[in-house]
Amino acid sequence: xxxxxxxxxxxxxxxxxxxxxxxxxKEESKEGAPTIDRRKEYIRKIxxxxxxxxxxxAARGEVLIAYAGCYDCHRxxxxxxxxxxxxxxxxxxxxxxxxxxxxxxxxSGGFGSWGNPVMSPHPxxxxxxxQTMVYYILSLKYKPSQ
Ligand code: HEC
Numbered sequence: 001x002x003x004x005x006x007x008x009x010x011x012x013x014x015x016x017x018x019x020x021x022x023x024x025x026k027e028e029s030k031e032g033a034p035t036i037d038r039r040k041e042y043i044r045k046i047x048x049x050x051x052x053x054x055x056x057x058a059a060r061g062e063v064l065i066a067y068a069g070c071y072d073c074h075r076x077x078x079x080x081x082x083x084x085x086x087x088x089x090x091x092x093x094x095x096x097x098x099x100x101x102x103x104x105x106x107x108s109g110g111f112g113s114w115g116n117p118v119m120s121p122h123p124x125x126x127x128x129x130x131q132t133m134v135y136y137i138l139s140l141k142y143k144p145s146q
Contacts, residue, residue, distance in 0.1 A: 043083075043114070048093030053135050061136025064129050068122065076140065083114045089140035099138070103130035 065071070073081035092098040105113075107130050109121030122130075 043087060043091060045091055046093060046098070048095055048098075050094040050141070051096070053094060053139055057132050057135035058139035059136075061132040061134070061139075065133050065136060068125070068133070070133070073119070081117055082119060085137045086140045086143070089138050092138060094135075094138045094141070099131050099134045102134045102137070103127055106130045106133060 074083070074085055076084065077086050078084050079087070088102075092102065104127075105119070107122055107125050107127065109119045111118040
């Protein structure tokens, strides 16, 4: 009985010591690590040239968006459940690759580009209409107030 107590006391002390050591080493690595502002990282602007928006696409996209319930979660100039359309416009260059990436994301929904909130999928949207919506959103780059 006595031997067991001595043994377990050693184990407890050893455990405590390793905890302290662990805590110290953690502290060290925290100091040495580069700090990343995750929020800024999310909204980092993607560099790239802007290509022209097809005639009339932005105006059609604005109408489509008004009827598709996007304003339940988005606003033009302010973050709501989803990011502000103006912030999305600032982030992505107007290029077919980003247009399609965003259009696919509107259709299939998702998360991770702007933090944790999730965008619901819109499976009934046609790819072409989603692309037109993206043209409207990205056209906000050129809005004087932005
Ligand atoms: C249920 C709320 C909700 C609805 C409805 C919604 N969105 Fe979103 N949307 C979000 C959220 C949340 C995000 C951020 C997702 C992320 O971080 O990846 C987002 C992101 C986006 C993005 C940027 C995607 C990216 O990867 O950068 C676009 C473009 C967009 N939404 C367009 C739309 C359009 C157009 C509609 C209407 C058809 C719509 N959203 C409807 C919540 C919503």
